[in-house]
Amino acid sequence: MSDSFVHLHVHSSYSTLDSTIRTKELCARAAELDMPAVALTDHGNLFGSIEFYQNAHKAGIKPILGCEIFLAPANIQDKKEVPGRKNSTHLTLLAKNETGYKNLVKLVSVGHLDGEWLGEPRVDRELLGEYSEGLICLSGCTNGAVAEWFHLNDLDAARAEVEQLANLFGKDDFYLELNDQRLEIQQTINNTLKEFSQELGLKLVATNDVHFLNKDDHEAHDVLICIGEGRLLLDENRKSYPADHYFKTPEEMRSLFADFPGACDNTLEIAEKCNVELVLDPTSSEKYPQFDSPDGTPREEYFHKICFDGLEKRYGKRELDYLCEMHECNEADIRKTLDDRLDYEIKTINDLGFASYFLITADFIQWGRDNDIPVGPGRGSAAGSLVAYTMGITDICPIRFGLLFERFLNPERVSPPDVDIDFCQSRRPEVIDYVRQKYGERSVSHIVTYGTLGAKSVIRDVARVMGISYGDADMLAKMIEAKPGVKLKSEYDEKAELREVIENSSTWQDLWNYALKLEGLNRNTGVHAAGVVIGDRPLDEHCALTRGNEGEVVTQCDMGAITELGLLKMDFLGLKNMTVIQDAENHIRKHTPDFDINTVPLDDEPTLALLNRGETMGVFQLESGGMVETCKKYGISKIEDIIDLLALYRPGAMDFIDQMIEVKKGIKPVKYEHPLLEEICGDTYGVMIYQEQVQNAAKMLAGYTLGGADILRRAMGKKKPEEMAKQREIFVEGAKATNNIAAPLANQIFDKIAGFAGYGFNKSHSACYGHISYWTAYLKANHPVEFLCGLLSNELTNTDKIGIFISECNRMEIEMLPPDINRSQLKFAPEKTPSGKLAIRYGLAAIKNVGEGAMATAIADRDANGPYESLEDFSNRLDSKSVNKRILENLVKAGALDWASEPRASMYGRVEQVVASASSAQRDRAQGQVSLFDTMDFAGASPAQDNGTMVAEIEEWTKDEKLANEKELLGCYTSGHPLDKYRGVIDSDRFEKIGLMDDLDTKNKRARYPFAGMIRHVEHKTTRAGKYFGVLHIEDFTGSCEVVCWQESYVPARDAGLLMSGSVIRFKANVQVDDRTETLRLTGSEIKELKVRKAAKDGAVQIGLWLSRHSEQDLEKIRKILVEHPGETSVEIHFQSGSGKRATIEAGETLRVKKSPALTKALAEWGV
Template structure:
C-alpha cells in the first residue's frame, strides 16, 4: 500500500533554483510507485497546468500548490531594521476547486500588491482566501522554524496557534531531515533541522497539529545534485570553488517512499499523514470551454448573433454593392450559421470593435494574417482586406464546421500603434480582465556553456571557443550540435582538459532549464471576468498590463480567449510613406484601394528590386523574382508561399512551367480547375482541401482534417483517411491507379503546402510597399530610413539602394535636417540627425 507522497516539490519553474521539469519529476514518482505528488514552486504557479496535464496523463493524482512568501504587511516596501527582507516561506496546497481559485488569488495578489524582491502575501490576504487551502509550515525559511532558530519559542507557539485557528485540521507541521552523506559538505542545515524538528514534535502534541515529512525537492535523482550546485552558483554569481557560498545538502532529490520511510522510521505518522492530505484532495477539472468576454450590443438586437448578422450584411453592401450574388449570400449565410452555431459571434464582434477603434485612433491595421483571411465575414467587417471569393480562400481552413474550436484571428498593427490598442482594450474590458502572455526563456547550449564556464573559472577564450562551435540556428540542442559539429563532440568526449569535458557535461544537463521570464511579442488574453478567477497573473516592471503566469496553450485550455496583436514595422513604413506622399505631392493616397495588377509594381518585382519590401528582400528571393518575372498578383502570392525551406525546391519547376519551358501535366482533367493558377503544382493547402472534396466527396470538415494531418505528418490519420479518398474517387469514376498516384503526390508535397490565406495577406502587404516604392521612391525611402534609423546595416543597405535608383541622400544639414530623414520639395533627402552616432534624440530635437 502507498504510504508516502511528496508534498514539497520544486520544478525548474522555481527559476534558477530547481532543475527538473514537471514531467521528469512525475515520471520518477511513477517509477517509484507513488500515486500522488504536489508541485510547490517558489512564489508562482508557472508550471501548474503542465504539471496537472502530465499527472493526469500518467495516472498520478496532481496536488496543486505553491511555496509562497509570507510577509507581515504585503504593502510594506522596505527592508527590516536589520537590513533583511521581510518574508517567510509557507506551503499552500489546493484541497478542492474553491481552494484552487483562492490559491490563484493569493499568488496573483502576491505579485500585484505584495511584490518587493519577492511576491508576498500576508495574514490579511490569507484570512480572506483561506477556504479550501491546506497549509504546512515549510522549510527552515518558514515563519515557525525561523522563530525557533532565533530562540523565540513564544512567537513560534503563537504562530502555530494562529494557523491552527485559521485552518483547523488542514494545518500541518513540516519535518525535514537532510543528513549530509556527501563528503566535504557541511551538516549545518541538518543540525538546524533537528533543532527545529524537536520543537515541532512538541508543538504537534501540545496543540494537536499533525506532522508531515517532506524533502524540499529541487532535483530528480541524487546524482543531479552536482548539476544543481552549478545552477546555484550561476544564480548567486558564485564560483564553484568558493568556500563561503550558498550550498544545498545534496539530499534535496525526489526520494522514494522507502527512503523517506527509513529517514523517518522513528516518526512513522509523519509519513502516513502525507496520505491523509492526499485523500483530502478532491479531483477537479481545470480545462474549460472558451469563455467569451461580454460584448454589449445595442438594445434593439436580441442577441450577439442578430447583431453580427446585421453588421455583416451592412458590410457586404459596402464591399459588394446592394445586389449580392447568390454565391456571396450563400457564403455569408454558411459562415454566419457556423459561427453562431459554435457560439462565437461575440468573438467576431470583439475583433471588429477593436479594429474599428484602432483605425479611429489613427493606427494602421494589416490586411489580415493567417487563415482568418478565408472568412467572408472577416472581409465584410473590414477585419481583413482580402476578398476570399476572389482569391479562392476557404472558411473551413479558418473554422472547421465539424470540429468546434476557437477561431484564431491574428492582427497586425503598426509598431507605434500596438501599445495604443492594448491600452484601449485594457480600458474597454477592465484592467483585471486583460493580460499579455508570459514566455519562459530556457537555457540553450551557447548560454549554458558560457554560464557553466564562468562558475568553473574556465578561461573566457575557451568558453567563447566552445560556444561558437554551437550552430547559431534556432532550437539547436546539444544533440543536434554534436551531430553537426564533430569537433564539439570530440571536446566533450576526448578533450585533454578535464575542465572542458566537465563544462560541457554540466551544460548539457542544464539545457532546457528555465532561465528567465519574458512577455510574448503579440499574445493577449481577454477575459469575461477577473482573470484570476481562472488563471494566475503577475506584474512586470515597466509593463502597464497584467501578465499571465501560464503560457498561451495552457491559458487557452483554461478557457481564456487568446488573441495575437503584432507590431509590424512594414505597416509603419507604409503609413509614413503615405504621409510623405501627401506632404510632398499633395496626394491623398488610399493604399487599400490600389490596383493589385499595377504594371509598374509588377515590373519592380520582375527586376528583383525589392530591397525594403516585406518578405521579398532576401538575395535568394530577389534572384527567383528575376527568373520568374511575375506579371500578375497571383505570382506574388505563390512566391510568398514557395520561398520557404522545403517547397523552395519546387521554385525552378514553377518558373519553367510559368515560361512554357516545361510541359504542364495533370493526372486527371478534374484537377486542372484548382491547379491551373500554380501551373499544375500543389502549392497551397487549400488546393488539397478543394480537390479532396471534388474528387472524393470529402466534406468541408473532412477536407480540413486531411489538410491538418498531412501538414503535421499525422501518419495514423493519413492512413485512416486514404481508403475513404480512394473509394470516393472510384465512385466518381476516377481510376484507382490515378487516385493512388494523386494521394502519393499529396503525401510527398502536402506537408510543404502553405496556407494560401496567409500568403495572400503577406503578398498584399508586400505589394502595397512595392507600389509605393515603384511610384513614390523618394517617399518610400524616407519612410524606410526613418523606421530603421538605429540599425546601421539597414541604413547602409537603403543608401546603396538609393544610389542604384539615382536618389541622393545628402549629409546632415543644420538648416534642413530634422530628427528623422527629411524629404525637401525638390526631392532631396537629408540625413536624419538621430542616425548620427552619439547624437541623442533630445539634442537632435533641440
C-alpha cells in the same frame, strides 16, 4: 495505512534556476514509484500549474496544486526591513478544491502585483486569513515561517506562530512540516515540532523540499545554482543544497521519518483531501467577454447585421465586375455565392459561440483605424473568412484569392479562432490601452513567456561556472548548429568532430553531461511579444498574474495554458512596414490628397518591372539576395505571382521554384494524374504549394467536406502512421465513389498530395503578406522619394540601416539633403530642390545622440517663432536642460547649423561658452532678474561680437574630419565623400559598384570581379586550425559590404600595411549568396593600394576600355564619336586587360574634342 508516500513539497524548473525538475519527468517518476499523487509547490508562483496538472493526469496520478509562498514579517505595504527578521519566510500551501485553488491564485497574484519587494512576491497574514478557505497549510521548510524563530532561538515565538497559523487555516488543515536533509538545526526543529504536535493536537507531515529528481542530479543542480548566482563551482562561499533534496522513494522517506509516527501516513491523508478539478476546454467561449451591441439588439442579430452591411460596402460594382469576369458568371451568381458563404460562416460562428470574439476584434481594429493607427491587411488563416473581410478585420477578398474559411475555423474539428493583427509598431500599445480601458484594467493582460537554457547558451553558461575560458567555451558552442529547436543529443550523435572533442577531455565530458541535464530548463520569465488576454472578469479569477519588467500585468500561464483554460487571447503584433506605408501615404497626400494604398491597381506595370529587375531593397519580404534572384528569374506578371513566391521561398518548397519557372515559361510541360488536379493546381504550374490546395484536392477528388479535408491536411502534416492509414482508406473509397478513380491511382494521388502537404503553406497568410509586398513595391516604383522617406524614418536609431537606405537613394539618384535645424523635420521628409526635383531632407531625430524629444522641442519653437539666426539664438531660445552641450556639439558636427555661415570647428569650439551663457540667462529669467545683455539683440551678431563667447580663432576641420563626423552621426556623408579624389580612377577603371552587387553572377564560383573602396574597419581573426584571416568592412560611393579574406590574401596585405582603417584599396572578389543568411558574401583576393592617377592634361576627357569587353568594332565606333565632337580638349584612353594589366595613351592632336552632355551620352551608350 499504505506503505506509499506522497511528496507535498516539490519545486520544478518554474522555480527559476533553483530546480532541475521538469513536470513531465516528475509525474512519470511519481507514477513509477506507485505514488497516488504528487504536489507542485514552486517558489511564489503558479507558472507550471496547468502543464503539471495535465502531465499528472497523463501519468495516471493525482495532481496536487500548491505553492511555496513568501510570507512578509508584517503588512506587505510596509516595504522596509523589520529589525531582526527576514524580509520573507516560506509557507507551503496546497489547494483542496476549486475554492482553494481560486484562493491560491488570488494570494499568488496579490503577492506579485502588490506585495513584491526585493524580487520576492510576498503576502501577509491578513491576506492568509482572507483567502484561507479550501487551502491546506504546511508550516514550511528550514526557511519557513515557524523555523525562523528557531534560528532566533525563540521557542515561545515559534509556538505562537504555530498557533496563529492553526487558527488561520483550522487544525484539520494545518500540518507541522518536517524536513531532514542532514542539517543540524533540522533535528532541533523536528523534535520540537513533535512536541508542539502533542501539546496543541496538530498533525505532523514529512516532506523533502525536492529540487532535483534523482540523487545523481545533485552536481548538475549545483551548476544550475551557480548559473543563477553568477558564481564559480570552485567558490567555497557559493550557495549549495545538500545532496538529499532529491525525489526520494516511499521507502527512503518512511525510513528517514521512522521516529515520527504518522508523518508519512499524513501525506496520503492530505492527498485524499486534495481534489482540484480544473475545467480545461480550449473550444469553450464561456470565459470570453460578451460584446454588447450599441443599440441593444441581441448579439447574434447584431453580428448578422454588421456582416451584411459590410458585404454591401466591400462589394461595389467594380469588385463585382471583377469577380464576374474571373469566374465567368453573371452578377446574380456572384451575389448568391457571397450571400450563401456569408450565411454559412455566420451560422458556424454563432453555433460555436464565437460571435463576441469577432465583434471584439472588429471593434478594436476599427478604433485603431479611426485613430490613424496603421493596421495590416490580415495575417494567418483569418483572411480565409468572409466574415472577417466584411467586418474589416482583414482587407483581403477570400473569394478572389480562393481562400478557405475551414482553414481558419473548422466546424468538424473545433478549436478557438485565432486572429493575429499587425499594427504600427510604435502605436500598438495604444490599441492595447483602448482594450484595457474598455474591458477593465484587471481583465486584460499580457502573457508570460519563458527564456530557457538553449543548446548553445547552456554550453557557455556551464563553462563559465566551471571556470573554462570564454574562448574555449565559444569554440565548443560554435560547433552546435545555430537553428531553433536544435538539441545537444542530436548534435552529438550527428557530428563526429564534436564527439571527438568531448571524448578526448574529461573536462569537456563533465561540461557536456551537465549541459545535457540542464538543457531546456527555464532561465527567466519574459513578456510574450504580441499575446494579450481579454477576460470576462478580472483575470485573477482564472489564472495567477505577475508583472513584467516594465510593470505591465502578465498572466502566469503561457500561450498554451491560456488556450487550455479557454481564455480569449489575441496577438497584437507590431509591423514596421505598415508604418512605412502610412508615412509614405501621408507624404503623397500633400500633393495627391485622395491617395489610398488600398485602391492602387494590382497590375501596375512600373511595379512589376521593378520587381523583375530585382530592385527590391526595402520591399517587404523580397529583400534577401536569394529572393532578389528569384524575382528576376520568375517573371512576375501579377500579384498572385508575389503571393506564390512568398509561399515557395522556404526550405523544401524552394526546390520547386525552378520547375515552376520552366512550366511558367513553356519550357517544360506538366503531367497531371487526373484532370481535376489541373483545375486545383494549374495556377501554380502543377505544384501544390498551398494547404488550401490540399483541402480542395480532397474535396474535389474524394468527396471530403472542407472541414474533413482540413483534418486530412493536419494528419498529412503530422505524418502519424495510424491517422494516415485511416485517412488513406477514406480517400481511396471517396475517390472511387466520387470520381470512379481506381484504387491504385487513388493511392498514387494520395501519396503525391501527402508529399505536398509536408511543406504546403497557408495561402491566406501568403495573400495578406503578398499585398504588403506589392504595396511597398508600388510605392517604391511610383513614389520613390516618399517611400524612402518612410523607410528611413522608421530606422531613426539605426545608423547602419540608414546608411544602407541612403546607398539605395544614391543608386536611384535621389539627392539626400543634409540635416538643417531650420529646414529639417523630425523625420526624413521630401523637399523640392531649386530645380523642382524632389529630394530627401535628413531628419533631425536620426542624428545620433541628439534625442527625438529635444529635436521636437527645437522644431516646435522654430515653427512658432521663426528660423534660428545664430548659434546663440538657437541656444538661448531652448531650455539648456533639454538641448544641452552634447546635443549642440553633435548638431554642429552633423552640419545641421551650416546655415550660420561659420566654420564647424569654430562653432564647435564655442558651444561650451554659448550653452553656459544661455543657461545663466535662463536661470536669471527664472528668478525674475534681467541682465544688461537681455535687452540687446544678438540674433544677427557675428561670432566675434557675441556676448561673452569670443574665442581664439580655431582652425577649420579638414574635409576628412568633417566626413568622419558625418558618418559617425548620420550613417552617411553629406558634404562629400572620402573617395572623392579617387573618383576619376574608380570610374575610368570600371570597378564594380558595391550597391549594385545584386546584378552580378553569384552562381559562377570562379568569377572574380574588380572592386575598389575604403576600409572602415578590419576584424582580424584566426580559424580553429590556427590560420589567419580577416573580415574587411569596405565602402564605396554606392554602399558598404563585408569582404572575407583568407590567409593567402590576408597576410600579405596585412604585412604590407594595407589593412588599416581609412586605407583605400583595390581588390578582386568572388560574389555568392550565403545559403544561411541569404545575403551576398564576398571573398576577396589580390588586395592592392588604390593610387590616385596623375591629373590628366588640361582637363582631358578620360575613357576606360576593357580589352576583354570591347571589340575592334567598338573601338572604331568610339573613334567616330570622338571625331563627331571636335574641339580643343585632349583625350586620354585607359586600357585594362583581362589579367588586370593597365596602360594609358593620349589620343593625339587629331582627336581633340569638345566637352558636352551629347558627347558624354554618346560614350555612355557604348559603356565607356
